[in-house]
Amino acid sequence: MAVLKKIRTRWWTQPAPPDGYPQSVPEPTLVGVATRYDVRPLTISQLDECWNLDQRCFVDGEAYSRETFEYLLTAPESVSYRAVTSGGLMVGFVIGLVEPDHTGHVTTVGVAPEHRRRHLGKRLMLQVEEGFRRRNVRLVRLEVRSLNTAAQKVYENLGYAVTQRLPKYYSNGGDGLLMLKSLD
Ligand SMILES: CC(C)(COP(=O)(O)OP(=O)(O)OC[C@H]1O[C@@H](n2cnc3c(N)ncnc32)[C@H](O)[C@@H]1OP(=O)(O)O)[C@@H](O)C(=O)NCCC(=O)NCCS
Structure with a gap:
């Protein structure tokens, strides 16, 4: 997950949501139920659903703010998708940006805990x-916590390789790893 300093500087000064605004939406868990998933475009219409799911995915204090999602989902360079159950519930998302240097930047990806390993x-x-x-885009990059071995496995299996360590990349002092994949 990328630390979007530029976006944070620009958006974090927004007022906090009013009291009583839902911070998380309870979702039904599906234990032992065969579920069919579709992958569809993720747009600003799913802003709150995505923001709430992100908070369930990133419990380490690094979840993005609602304003950051608003930016990411409205930027013209956004390339974003969601995974939904047959009932239409969003259970996963990925947000990418085409950067000015024309690399593809995967800024965040998350899957609801009860739908992982599928x-x-x-x-x-x-x-x-x-x-x-x-x-x-011919080159994709992403940043991942050095301790996040689950995500690293996903990326390695898909052909991403660590090219650089990013000391204290995360706000709690954790190191990041820069991973790259050529699409050629
Ligand atoms: C990382 C994350 C998105 C992976 O989603 P997922 O749907 O569970 O991953 P997949 O089922 O596609 O995994 C594909 C393969 O990656 C590997 N893998 C995935 N999770 C793993 C884990 N916890 N431990 C070991 N290997 C793992 C496995 O090889 C897996 O294939 P297999 O199940 O056939 O063995 C999910 O764990 C998540 O949302 N984590 C919290 C948010 C996060 O860390 N996002 C990434 C930020 S950089």
Whole structure:
């Protein structure tokens, strides 16, 4: 997950949501139920659903603010998708940006805890890569916590390689790893 300093500087001064604004929406858990998932574009219409899901995915204090999501989902360079159940519930998301240097930047990807290890993270990553390809992106980059071995496994399986360590990249002092993949 990327630390979006530029976006934070620009958006974090927004007022906090009013008291009583829902910080998380309870979602039904599906234990032992075979579920079919679709991957669809993620747009500003799903802002609150995505923001709430992100808070369930990133419990380390690094979840993005609602304003950051608003920025990410309205930016013209956004390449974003969601995974939904057959009932239409969002259970995963990926947000990418086509950067000015024309690299594809995966800023965040998350899957609801109760839907993990069903290859949704992989499907979302493959879909964002396809979206990048359509925009003539040839190189994809992302940042991941050095301790986040689950995410690193997903990326390594898809052909991403660590090219750099980013000391104290995260606000709690944790190191990041820069990972790259060529789409050629
Ligand atoms: C990282 C994350 C998106 C992976 O989503 P997922 O849908 O569970 O991942 P997938 O099912 O697509 O995993 C694909 C493969 O990656 C590997 N993998 C995934 N999670 C793993 C884990 N916890 N431990 C070991 N390997 C793992 C496995 O090889 C897996 O294939 P397999 O299940 O057939 O063995 C999910 O764990 C998540 O949302 N984590 C919290 C948010 C986060 O850290 N996001 C990434 C920020 S950089």
